[in-house]
Amino acid sequence: MSDEVVIGLEVHVQITSLRTKLFCGCSSNYRDRPPNTNVCPVCLGLPGVLPVLNEKAIEKAVAVALALNSKISEKIVFVRKHYFYPDLPKNYQISQYDRYGLVPVATGGRVVIDVGGLSKTVRIRRINIEEDTGRIVYPEKTVLGSKYALIDYNRAGVALLEIVTEPDFRSPREARIFLEKLASILEHLDVADTSLEGAMRADANISIGGRARVEIKNIGSPRDLEKALSYEITRQLNIVKSGGTIERETRHWIKERGMTVPSRAKELEGEYRYFPDPDLPPIPISKELIERVASSLPELPDSRAKRIAKEYGIGDYMASVLVLNKRLCDHFEHTARTCGNPKLISSILVNEFLRWLDEADIPLSTGILRLSADRLCKLVQYFEKGIVSIKLLKEYVRLAVLEDKDPDDLVRQGITTIGEEEELERIVTEVFEENPKAVSDALRDPKAINFLVGQVMRKTKGRADPKIVNEIIRKRLVEYGSK
Amino acid sequence: MFPPQCSQNSLISSLSIRALREKVREDPDFLFSYIEEIYKVIEKHEHQLRAYITVRPKEEVLRDAEALLKSNNLGPLAGALIAVKDNISTSGIRTTCASRMLESYIPPYDATVITRIKNAGGIIIGKTNMDEFAMGSTTENSAFYPTLNPWDLERVPGGSSGGSAAAVAACEATAALGSDTGGSIRLPAAYTGTVGLKPTYGLVSRYGLVAYASSLDQIGPIGRYVEDVAIMLEVISGHDPKDSTSLKVAAKDYGSYVVDRPIKTYRIAVIEEMVEEGVDREVMAVFNKTLERLESYGLSVEFRKMPIIRYSLPVYYIIAMAEASSNLARYDGLRYGLAQEVEGRLWTEVYKRVRSMGFGKEVKRRILLGTYVLSEGLYEGYYLKAAKVRRLLYEEFMRLFKEFDLALSPTSPILPPRLGEVIDDPLKLYSLDVNTVPINLAGLPALSVPGGFIRGLPVGIQVFGPHFSEGWLLNVARLIEVAGK
Numbered sequence: 001m002s003d004e005v006v007i008g009l010e011v012h013v014q015i016t017s018l019r020t021k022l023f024c025g026c027s028s029n030y031r032d033r034p035p036n037t038n039v040c041p042v043c044l045g046l047p048g049v050l051p052v053l054n055e056k057a058i059e060k061a062v063a064v065a066l067a068l069n070s071k072i073s074e075k076i077v078f079v080r081k082h083y084f085y086p087d088l089p090k091n092y093q094i095s096q097y098d099r100y101g102l103v104p105v106a107t108g109g110r111v112v113i114d115v116g117g118l119s120k121t122v123r124i125r126r127i128n129i130e131e132d133t134g135r136i137v138y139p140e141k142t143v144l145g146s147k148y149a150l151i152d153y154n155r156a157g158v159a160l161l162e163i164v165t166e167p168d169f170r171s172p173r174e175a176r177i178f179l180e181k182l183a184s185i186l187e188h189l190d191v192a193d194t195s196l197e198g199a200m201r202a203d204a205n206i207s208i209g210g211r212a213r214v215e216i217k218n219i220g221s222p223r224d225l226e227k228a229l230s231y232e233i234t235r236q237l238n239i240v241k242s243g244g245t246i247e248r249e250t251r252h253w254i255k256e257r258g259m260t261v262p263s264r265a266k267e268l269e270g271e272y273r274y275f276p277d278p279d280l281p282p283i284p285i286s287k288e289l290i291e292r293v294a295s296s297l298p299e300l301p302d303s304r305a306k307r308i309a310k311e312y313g314i315g316d317y318m319a320s321v322l323v324l325n326k327r328l329c330d331h332f333e334h335t336a337r338t339c340g341n342p343k344l345i346s347s348i349l350v351n352e353f354l355r356w357l358d359e360a361d362i363p364l365s366t367g368i369l370r371l372s373a374d375r376l377c378k379l380v381q382y383f384e385k386g387i388v389s390i391k392l393l394k395e396y397v398r399l400a401v402l403e404d405k406d407p408d409d410l411v412r413q414g415i416t417t418i419g420e421e422e423e424l425e426r427i428v429t430e431v432f433e434e435n436p437k438a439v440s441d442a443l444r445d446p447k448a449i450n451f452l453v454g455q456v457m458r459k460t461k462g463r464a465d466p467k468i469v470n471e472i473i474r475k476r477l478v479e480y481g482s483k
Numbered sequence: 484m485f486p487p488q489c490s491q492n493s494l495i496s497s498l499s500i501r502a503l504r505e506k507v508r509e510d511p512d513f514l515f516s517y518i519e520e521i522y523k524v525i526e527k528h529e530h531q532l533r534a535y536i537t538v539r540p541k542e543e544v545l546r547d548a549e550a551l552l553k554s555n556n557l558g559p560l561a562g563a564l565i566a567v568k569d570n571i572s573t574s575g576i577r578t579t580c581a582s583r584m585l586e587s588y589i590p591p592y593d594a595t596v597i598t599r600i601k602n603a604g605g606i607i608i609g610k611t612n613m614d615e616f617a618m619g620s621t622t623e624n625s626a627f628y629p630t631l632n633p634w635d636l637e638r639v640p641g642g643s644s645g646g647s648a649a650a651v652a653a654c655e656a657t658a659a660l661g662s663d664t665g666g667s668i669r670l671p672a673a674y675t676g677t678v679g680l681k682p683t684y685g686l687v688s689r690y691g692l693v694a695y696a697s698s699l700d701q702i703g704p705i706g707r708y709v710e711d712v713a714i715m716l717e718v719i720s721g722h723d724p725k726d727s728t729s730l731k732v733a734a735k736d737y738g739s740y741v742v743d744r745p746i747k748t749y750r751i752a753v754i755e756e757m758v759e760e761g762v763d764r765e766v767m768a769v770f771n772k773t774l775e776r777l778e779s780y781g782l783s784v785e786f787r788k789m790p791i792i793r794y795s796l797p798v799y800y801i802i803a804m805a806e807a808s809s810n811l812a813r814y815d816g817l818r819y820g821l822a823q824e825v826e827g828r829l830w831t832e833v834y835k836r837v838r839s840m841g842f843g844k845e846v847k848r849r850i851l852l853g854t855y856v857l858s859e860g861l862y863e864g865y866y867l868k869a870a871k872v873r874r875l876l877y878e879e880f881m882r883l884f885k886e887f888d889l890a891l892s893p894t895s896p897i898l899p900p901r902l903g904e905v906i907d908d909p910l911k912l913y914s915l916d917v918n919t920v921p922i923n924l925a926g927l928p929a930l931s932v933p934g935g936f937i938r939g940l941p942v943g944i945q946v947f948g949p950h951f952s953e954g955w956l957l958n959v960a961r962l963i964e965v966a967g968k
C-alpha cells in the first residue's frame with residue numbers, strides 16, 4: 001500500500017468587511033463585546049422573527065467567486081441545515097446546498113499556488129454563503145475539564161463564506177500555502193480581515209494511502225493547519241506501523257496541546273434535513289451586478305506578484321511569497337519605496353522576518369509593528385554603510401521581531417560591525433604579534449588564514465565583517481612574504 | 484345575527500368598527516363606557532367560553548384608551564378592542580401559542596401587524612386561545628383548555644383561531660386577528676358565524692407571527708361584519724421590509740368594495756370536487772341557496788372539475804409538517820420558554836426533557852412526520868414530490884381564474900362538531916380542512932362569510948379568487964351578508 005497523502009479543505013471565512021450580520025441589523029464586529037449584548041430577536045431566533053438578507057453579502061461572494069475563477073449561479077437560494085446544538089439559536093443554520101436542484105452561490109474554480117518554485121493548481125468545489133453560530137465558552141478552556149459551559153450569541157448570524165476544495169493537496173505544506181494564498185486573496189478583495197481571531201477557520205479531511213478519511217476540525221490559521229496535518233500523518237502512520245487500522249472519524253485540533261483528539265460530537269452527516277428556506281425567496285444574481293463587481297476588482301495576488309517582481313527586480317519566488325500576505329506585501333512595497341534596496345528588504349522579510357514569526361507564533365501585525373518600515377530602513381542604511389554586516393543584520397532582525405529591540409539602540413550600545421579599517425588594522429597587528437607561528441603557517445598554507453581571521457573576530461566579539469578582515473590579513477601576509 | 488352573549492346586553496357590545504369610531508370621534512368619553520361594556524361581557528361569559536388565554540386588566544386598557552384620546556390619533560380603528568391570536572408576538576404581553584413550551588414567554592417585540600393596529604388607533608384587549616402552535620381545527624389542541632362555540636356550548640368553535648373567532652362572535656372584542664395555514668381563520672369564522680379573511684400570501688407581513696408552516700401561514704382579520712374585515716385588512720396589509728416574503732404592493736381602500744351591489748358582473752366557478760362526497764346535505768342546501776341569491780344579482784355560476792384538488796390534503800400535510808418540524812426546532816428551553824434544570828445534565832438530556840414536556844401530542848406527531856419526510860433518502864419521494872404537485876395545483880388555479888373571476892364553496896363540509904367528536908381521529912380531523920387547504924397551497928386569498936343557519940348553527944360560505952382579489956371577495960361577501968339578514 002502506498003502512503004500517498006490526500007487532503008481536502010473546507011474553509012470558513014467571516015465576511016468581516018460587512019457592517020452588519022447576514023440576516024439582521026446587529027454589528028458584524030462582535031469582538032470585545034460583553035457576552036450576549038450584540039444580539040436582537042432575529043439572531044436569537046425568538047418566536048416569530050424572520051431573516052432579511054444583507055444584500056451586500058452577495059457582492060462580496062461574487063467578488064470571491066470571480067477571484068477564484070468560479071462559476072456564479074443565476075440566483076441565491078438559501079436552505080435550512082438542521083442539527084441540534086446549543087450554539088445554534090434556531091437549531092438550524094441558514095446555509096446553501098448543491099443537491100435537489102438547489103445551488104450554492106458559486107461552483108468550480110481554481111487557485112494556483114507556488115510550492116517551492118513549482119506551480120500547482122488547486123480546484124475549488126463550491127462557495128456557500130451561510131450564517132455563523134454562537135460561541136460556547138468553557139470556563140476551564142476544555143470540554144472535559146469544565147463542569148458547565150457558557151454560551152455567547154454575539155457571533156450568531158455573522159456572514160460566512162464556506163469555500164470547499166477538491167482533495168488536491170498532497171502535503172501539509174501545500175495545504176498551508178493554499179490557505180495563505182486564499183487569505184491573501186480575501187484580504188486583497190477587502191472581503192475579510194483574516195488576522196482577526198476566529199475570522200478564518202479550516203476543517204481538513206485527510207486520508208493516507210487510500211485508508212479511511214479523517215476530518216480535523218477547529219483549525220485557526222495556516223500555521224496550525226500545517227501542524228495539525230503533520231501531527232495527524234504521524235499519528236496515522238504510527239497506528240499503521242503497529243498493525244492497527246485507521247477509523248473514519250472526526251477529530252479536533254487542540255492548538256494548546258499541539259495534537260488532534262477524537263471529537264465527542266456524533267457524526268451527523270446525511271441527517272441535516274436540508275430544504276429550501278421558505279422565509280427567503282431566491283434572489284437573482286444579475287449580469288449587471290457581476291459586471292459591476294468584475295470591473296471594480298482590485299489587484300489580486302497573482303498579478304501583484306508579477307508587477308512587484310518586475311517593478312522591484314526581486315525575482316519571481318520572492319514575489320510569490322510576499323503576496324501570500326497582503327499586509328506583508330504592503331509593508332514591503334512601502335519600505336522599498338521609502339528607502340530603496342528592494343532586493344535586501346524582500347530577502348530580509350521572506351528569509352528572516354517570516355521565519356521568526358513562524359517559530360515564535362507571533363502575529364504578522366505585531367511583527368510589522370516591531371520591524372516597522374522605519375526600523376527596516378535604518379537597518380538597510382547601516383548595512384549599506386558597513387556599520388552592520390549581513391550576519392549582524394540578521395541578528396538585528398531576530399531581536400527586533402522577538403524582543404522588539406530598536407536597531408538604533410543596538411547601534412548606540414556599540415553592537416556594530418567594525419567598519420573602520422584603521423581600527424581593524426590595529427587589531428590585526430595585535431593578532432599577528434601574538435601568533436607568530438600561525439602567521440608563518442599562513443604564509444606557507446593559505447588555508448591556515450582562517451585561524452587568524454577567527455582570532456580577529458574573537459577580539460571584536462564578532463562585530464567585524466569577516467570579508468573585510470580576510471582582505472586585510474591577505475594584504476598584510478603579502479607584505480610579510482615580500483620581506 | 485349574534486349569539487346570546489351579545490344580544491343579552493345592550494347594542495353597544497356588537498358595534499361595528501366604523502360605528503364605534505364615529506361615536507368616539509363625536510364623544511371621546513364614549514370609549515370608556517364601551518370598554519366597560521365589553522369587559523362586562525367578558526366577566527359574564529368568558530369563564531364558560533374560554534376564548535382568551537390572556538385578557539389584559541381593564542385598568543391597563545382604560546389607560547391605553549386615555550392615552551389614545553389624548554394623542555387624538557383617532558385612525559380607522561379608533562378605540563376598537565382587538566383580540567389577538569396567541570401566536571402573534573406582542574411586546575410585554577405573554578405569547579404562548581397555547582403551548583406549555585411558551586407558557587411564560589413574554590416577547591420583547593411587537594409583530595408588524597400589532598404596530599400597525601396600534602398606529603391605527605386600535606387597542607389590544609387580550610390574547611386568544613388556539614390549537615397549540617396552530618396545529619388543529621377545533622381549538623381542542625390547546626394545552627390549556629378548549630374554547631367553546633358561543634352558538635352551542637357543546638360544540639367546538641373551529642380552529643386553530645377558535646379563540647379569536649369565539650371572542651368576536653360573543654362580543655368579547657370588536658374584532659380579532661387570526662392566522663391561517665390551512666383554514667385556521669376560515670373554519671372558525673364559519674363555525675362561529677363571523678367573517679374571516681385569509682389574505683393573498685405576502686399581502687400581510689408575517690413578522691412576529693410564530694411560524695407553523697412558513698410558506699402557507701398568513702395573518703388575517705376576523706370580524707362580525709364584512710366591513711370590519713375590510714377595515715382591518717386595510718390597516719394590516721402592505722409591504723414590510725422585515726418580511727422577505729412580503730410583496731411590494733400598497734394597501735388598498737378595501738372599504739370601498741363593501742357595497743350592496745356587485746361592482747362587476749362576476750363569473751363565479753364552483754369546483755365540483757369541493758361540493759361532492761363528504762359535504763353535509765344541510766350545508767349544501769345553504770350553499771345552493773347562496774348561489775341562487777348571487778345569480779339573482781345577474782352573476783353567472785358554473786361548475787368545473789379540478790381532479791388534482793384531491794391531492795391537496797396529502798400535499799398540504801407533507802409540506803406543513805416538514806416546515807413545522809424545522810420551525811419548531813428552536814424550542815429547546817435554553818433562551819426562552821419552558822426551562823429545565825441544567826446542572827449535572829448533558830445538554831441533550833435537557834433538550835429531550837424540554838421537548839417531551841413542552842409539546843403536546845399533535846405537535847409531536849407533526850414534528851415527527853415532518854422530520855421523517857425531510858430525511859435523507861425520503862426527501863425526494865415526499866417533500867420534493869409534494870412541492871411539484873403544489874406547483875401543478877397552483878397552475879390549475881391560474882387556468883381557472885383566466886375563465887372565472889371568483890369561486891365559491893362551503894367553508895367546511897360539515898356543521899361544527901361536538902367537543903371530542905373528531906379530535907381523536909386525525910384523518911377525520913384533517914378532512915375538516917378539505918376545502919380550505921388548497922387555497923393556502925396556491926397562496927390565494929379567501930374568506931368565509933355566514934350564508935345561513937341550520938338549527939341555530941351558522942354555515943360558512945367560502946369565497947376565493949386569484950391573487951390580490953380581496954376587494955372582489957369582500958364585495959361578494961357583502962352581497963351574501965346582506966341576503967342573510
Ligand SMILES: [Zn+2]
Nearest residue numbers: 024026040043
Ligand atoms: Zn441580530
